[in-house]
Amino acid sequence: MRKPNDVTLKEAITKMLSVYRLRGKYDETGVVAFWPELMGTAIANRTTQIYVNNKKLFVRIESSVIKNELLIVRTGIIQKLNEHAGGNVITEIVFL
Numbered sequence: 607m608r609k610p611n612d613v614t615l616k617e618a619i620t621k622m623l624s625v626y627r628l629r630g631k632y633d634e635t636g637v638v639a640f641w642p643e644l645m646g647t648a649i650a651n652r653t654t655q656i657y658v659n660n661k662k663l664f665v666r667i668e669s670s671v672i673k674n675e676l677l678i679v680r681t682g683i684i685q686k687l688n689e690h691a692g693g694n695v696i697t698e699i700v701f702l
Contacts, residue, residue: 633695636691640687641653
């Protein structure tokens with residue numbers, strides 16, 4: 607039986623992330639980790655560097671052909687990444 611002041615592990619982690627203001631960085635890390643799953647192995651293998659800075663996702667891709675194809679579907683990628691993160695984590699993608 608739960609005591610009145612007991613909290614679940616999920617609630618405790620959520621509160622800790624908000625108290626220490628780590629929620630944004632946690633969500634950004636989740637987006638970076640989700641990139642290979644979203645894009646597939648062909649694109650993930652050609653991605654050499656990926657990071658988030660000021661709500662912009664920076665992605666370095668070796669293949670210029672793939673880079674141009676991803677530029678076309680940039681808004682769809684942003685929507686899928688934000689859906690996975692559960693909020694507005696990414697506002698722009700920059701392909702390097």
